[in-house]
Amino acid sequence: MASAVDVSRATSNLIASKDITNAFIGVNIGSDIFDMPGPTEIVALLKAQSIQHVRLYDADRALLLALAKTGIRVTVSVPNDQLLGIGQSNATAANWVTRNVIAHVPATNITAICVGSEVLTTLPNAAPILVSAINFIHSALVAANLDQQIKVSSPHSSSIILDSFPPSQAFFNRTWNPVLVPMLKFLQSTGSYLMLNVYPYYDYLQSNDVIPLDYALFRPLPPNKEAVDSNTLLHYTNVFDAVIDAAYFAMSDLNFTNIPILVTESGWPSKGDSTEPDATIDNANTYNSNLIRHVLNNTGTPKHPGIAVSTFIYELYNEDLRSGPVSEKNWGLFYANGEPVYTLHLTGAGILFANDTTNQTFCVAKTNADPKMLQAALDWACGPGKVDCSPLLQGQSCYEPDNVVAHSTYAFNAYYQKMDKSPGSCDFKGVASITTTDPSHGSCIFPGSHGRKGARTNGTSLAPSNSTSSGCLSQYYYNGGFFTRSLVLVVLLFCAVV
DSSP states (O other): OOOHHHHHHHHHHHHHHSOOOOOOEEEEEOOOOTTOOOHHHHHHHHHHTTOOEEEESSOOHHHHHHTTTSOOEEEEEEOGGGHHHHHTOHHHHHHHHIIIIITTTTTSEEEEEEESSSHHHHOGGGGGGHHHHHHHHHHHHHHTTOTTTSEEEOOEEGGGEESOSSGGGOEEOGGGHHHHHHHHHHHHHHTOOEEEEOOHHHHHHTTTTOSOHHHHTTOOOOGGGSEEOTTTOOEESSHHHHHHHHHHHHHHHTTOOSOOEEEEEEOOOSOOOTTOTTOOHHHHHHHHHHHHHHHHTTOBOSSSBTOOOOEEESOSBOOTTOOSSGGGGOOOSBOTTSOBSSOOOOTTSOSTTOSOTTTSOEEEEOTTSOHHHHHHHHHHHHTTTOOOOGGGSTTSTTOOSOSHHHHHHHHHHHHHHHTTTOTTSSOTTTTEEEESSOOOBTTBOOTTGGGOTTOEETTEESSOOOOOTTOSOOSOOOOSOHHHHHHHHHHHHHHHHO
8 A cells, every 4th residue: 555655756766767758649540441541641631730649550551651751750569460470489570570660760750569459358368478579579679779769568458457446556457467567577677668548438437427427527626526545645636647547556566666658548439329428529529638638738647747648549530340339430530531520629738739620621532542433523523513613624723733633622622612611521422531731732722722712813713603694614524535625615715705
């Protein structure tokens, strides 16, 4: 049982053992998505939102290449289904590092490797080889002289902590001590982190109304409602801090007092089924907004005030292919097309997520979309969609570059702006996505650029026109063919003469 003096001493040890830097917020990027955005779209969204830390659940080559030279710090992962092979063979681990790390650094800024995910609770048969896998991966990094810049650890579910309140009485499930003790020794000797997945949403759900919703959501509590650890007299105003401190105390129970914690997953679902009434957009927004502010303020926890607890939000996109309850598909900050699920309330939280994605947004064609589908969507936008596509005519401001992706981007965005960015207006059967990057180029100014909805370029309105007074062609039916473009030009010239 810990005393207040023990807490102070442990804090001093932690500060002395490691340089304490400012905490960061990152995001997890899952891929269980029916219409998965391409790597360039993902990176564009990360840049637009000033996201500088990401965690991947694998080491996807295309995405790692797209992240090259962005400066974004990347955590890659050894998936659970590869763990057994790596944990049983040093050569297999070395090959994995060569293929998934060495091949990409230094252009891609890989800073950590997660070896498996929640192995003790989801894949217990692999637990005996987890530490071997971690050591083999680390040895390969040492051989490549990358061990100082790339840390190695393994994320755990917070459920491995028993008796988590009061935090001072917490301890790890003793069943896993044969794995956790050598793992903690490794983390200590290499200056790495205990990686922990922290979900106050599930703690709240499973508490049978013992945990108040406000306590789970970081909402302010009156002093008489704060949870107090009777052993240390520390006051807890939220579940997140209590779980983190429980982990610190659980490590102390095994005589480890100088290992920092990195939260590899935390979040709140924005939608649930009838049995999940608190999975709402408002609660998700409240939790994630408060979490971001709490982490970036470097407040630390009651046990270790001021000690950074960097956190990865779960997750960037809703994963619509995940099985289980409705909530499993609705943890994302964004839909797959780049449209925000909600706009975070982050006044005073720095530059992260600084761009209001409901304001200066544009609709663009996906670069990896099927050209035939793009063509069909372009034909629709310039036809039944009633978009003014005349700026795409040869000699006009948006004709170049003359390809279906560029022309589709203009037409899709014109329609999106015309529809006042209403939900679903930037989809076009899955070949379009929303971005905060202005696609205007040269003299081609897109509708909505710098707020100039309906701006005019070269005397041609970029906003769709409802005028029919000329009796001439009002839309540009584009099919990428020279004959069609020439024919439309002839008709327009004829109208001009008349």
